[in-house]
Amino acid sequence: MSATKGLSSLTYKQLVEHHTPAQPILRNTARAFVVGGAICVLGQFVQVLFVRYAHFSVTDAGNPTVAVMVLLSVIATALGVYDRFAQWAGAGSAVPVTGFANTMAAAALEHKSEGWIVGIGGNMFKLAGPVVVYGVVSAFFVAVIHYIIIHL
Amino acid sequence: MPKLGNQTWRFESEPRVVTTGTIAGRIESEGPLGSWFDVKLDKNGMQSHSWEHDEQSLFNQSANLALQKSGISPKQVDLLIGGDLNAQLSGFYFGLRDLPTPSLGIYSACSSSTEALALAGLALDSGMAHYVLAGTSSHNSTAERQFRSPTEYGVQRPSTAQRTVTGAGMALLGKTGSNIALTTATIGRVVDYGVTNPWEFGAAMAPAAADTLTAHLQDTGHSLEDYDCIATGDLGHIGHKILRDLLSEQGLDPGGRLTDCGILIYRPDQPEVFSGGSGAACSTLVTFAYLLHQLQSGRWRRLLVAATGALLSTVAAQQGETIPSICHAVTFERKDASA
Numbered sequence: 080m081s082a083t084k085g086l087s088s089l090t091y092k093q094l095v096e097h098h099t100p101a102q103p104i105l106r107n108t109a110r111a112f113v114v115g116g117a118i119c120v121l122g123q124f125v126q127v128l129f130v131r132y133a134h135f136s137v138t139d140a141g142n143p144t145v146a147v148m149v150l151l152s153v154i155a156t157a158l159g160v161y162d163r164f165a166q167w168a169g170a171g172s173a174v175p176v177t178g179f180a181n182t183m184a185a186a187a188l189e190h191k192s193e194g195w196i197v198g199i200g201g202n203m204f205k206l207a208g209p210v211v212v213y214g215v216v217s218a219f220f221v222a223v224i225h226y227i228i229i230h231l
Numbered sequence: 232m233p234k235l236g237n238q239t240w241r242f243e244s245e246p247r248v249v250t251t252g253t254i255a256g257r258i259e260s261e262g263p264l265g266s267w268f269d270v271k272l273d274k275n276g277m278q279s280h281s282w283e284h285d286e287q288s289l290f291n292q293s294a295n296l297a298l299q300k301s302g303i304s305p306k307q308v309d310l311l312i313g314g315d316l317n318a319q320l321s322g323f324y325f326g327l328r329d330l331p332t333p334s335l336g337i338y339s340a341c342s343s344s345t346e347a348l349a350l351a352g353l354a355l356d357s358g359m360a361h362y363v364l365a366g367t368s369s370h371n372s373t374a375e376r377q378f379r380s381p382t383e384y385g386v387q388r389p390s391t392a393q394r395t396v397t398g399a400g401m402a403l404l405g406k407t408g409s410n411i412a413l414t415t416a417t418i419g420r421v422v423d424y425g426v427t428n429p430w431e432f433g434a435a436m437a438p439a440a441a442d443t444l445t446a447h448l449q450d451t452g453h454s455l456e457d458y459d460c461i462a463t464g465d466l467g468h469i470g471h472k473i474l475r476d477l478l479s480e481q482g483l484d485p486g487g488r489l490t491d492c493g494i495l496i497y498r499p500d501q502p503e504v505f506s507g508g509s510g511a512a513c514s515t516l517v518t519f520a521y522l523l524h525q526l527q528s529g530r531w532r533r534l535l536v537a538a539t540g541a542l543l544s545t546v547a548a549q550q551g552e553t554i555p556s557i558c559h560a561v562t563f564e565r566k567d568a569s570a
Contacts, residue, residue: 165385
C-alpha cells in the first residue's frame with residue numbers, strides 16, 4: 080500500500096471509471112431479448128414437430144424437446160461456437176436449458192485431459208452445480224409454502 | 232555502487248542479450264507484430280493431448296530457438312530462469328525438464344518476464360553465470376482454466392477484459408555476444424489500489440507501473456527523455472490511459488515514448504482482444520521479437536521495459552480480496568562496438 084500517496088482509493092476508483100467504457104446496457108438488453116426469445120421460439124418449433132409428426136401430446140413433447148435443445152447446445156459448445164455466440168448474445172444465451180447444457184459441456188471438455196472419473200466426472204457440475212443446489216433448495220421452500228397454503 | 236536508490240540494481244558488467252527465441256500463437260501471429268516472431272503457429276486448436284502440454288512445448292521450442300541461433304549448447308548455460316501462469320509453474324519446469332541446466336522457477340504473474348531478466352542480470356553481473364536463459368510462456372486456454380472459467384463456457388466479457396497471449400519467448404544472456412546490454416533493473420513493490428474486479432487487470436496494474444517507473448527515474452536520476460521507448464507490460468488500452476493520468480499527477484508527461492506491449496501485440500479490430508493482450512508471454516514476445524530489434528537496428532538507444540503483473544489468485548478473488556499488483560522494470564541499451 081506504499082504507493083497510495085496523493086490518491087485515496089475513492090479518487091482512484093473515479094479515475095478508473097472515467098477511462099472505462101460504459102457497458103452498452105441498451106444494446107445488451109435488446110440482444111438478450113431477441114436471442115433469448117429466438118431460442119424459445121426454436122424450442123417451440125421443435126415441440127410442434129414432435130406433436131405433429133411423432134404424435135406426442137403437448138405435455139409429453141416437453142421432454143424430447145428439452146433433449147433436442149440440450150443436444151444442439153452441446154454440439155455448438157463442442158464445435159467452439161457457443162462461447163462466441165454468447166459473447167454476442169449475452170444473457171440471451173443463458174436461457175435455461177441451452178445455457179445449462181453449455182456449462183456442463185464446457186466443463187467436461189475443459190477437464191477431459193484429466194480423465195473420465197476425476198476429470199470429466201468430478202468437474203462436469205463445476206459451473207452447473209450452484210444452479211442445481213439452489214434450484215433444489217428453493218424448490219423445497221416453495222413446496223413447503225405450497226403445502227402450508229393448501230392444508231391450512 | 233551497483234545499487235541505485237532504493238529499488239534499482241545497476242549491472243556494471245553490462246551483460247548482453249546474445250539471442251532470443253520467440254514462438255507465437257495464431258491470433259498473435261495475425262497481429263501487427265506477426266512478422267517479427269521466429270515461429271508462428273498457424274493453427275488454433277490443441278496440438279497435443281492437453282493445452283498444458285502445448286504450452287510446455289512452446290516453452291521448450293523458444294529455449295531451443297535461442298540456443299540454436301547462438302550456437303551455445305545447453306550444457307554451457309549456467310542457469311535457466313523463467314515462469315508461467317500455470318499452478319506450480321508447470322509450463323517452465325515441465326517444458327524445460329529435458330535441458331541439463333540448473334533452473335530457477337519464478338512467479339510474479341505477467342511481470343515474470345522482467346523478474347527473470349533482472350535475476351539473469353544479477354547472476355551474470357555477480358559472476359555466478361556466464362550464460363543464462365530467461366523467459367516466460369503463457370497460453371490462452373491454460374490461463375482461462377487457471378484463472379477464469381472453461382474456455383467454451385458462454386459468458387460475455389466486458390470491454391475491460393484482456394486476451395491472454397499464447398506464446399513463449401526466451402533470451403540467452405551472456406557476458407558478451409551482441410550490442411544490446413541489460414544495464415539496470417528496478418524491482419517493484421506490491422501495490423494495491425483496491426481494485427477487486429478480475430476483469431479489470433489494467434486498472435489493478437497501472438498504479439504498480441506508475442510506482443516502479445517513478446522509482447526507476449528517481450533511483451537512476453534519469454528523466455523520461457533519456458529513453459527512446461518505455462514499454463509497460465500488459466496494461467491494455469484502458470490501463471495505459473490510467474497510467475498516463477497517474478504519471479501526469481506527478482508532473483510526468485511521457486508523450487509518444489510510452490507504449491504498452493498489450494496494446495502493441497493485437498490490432499484493436501481483432502476478435503475478442505478487448506482492451507488488449509495480457510499474460511506472461513505478452514511482454515516477452517513483444518520485447519524479444521520487436522522492441523530489442525529497434526535497439527539492434529539503431530533506431531533506439533535506450534529502452535525501458537516495465538512488465539506488470541496482477542497477483543490475482545482465484546481463491547483470493549472469490550474471498551473478496553482486492554488485486555495486488557507488481558511491476559519490475561529493466562533497461563536495455565545499445566552499446567556500439569567502438570564504445
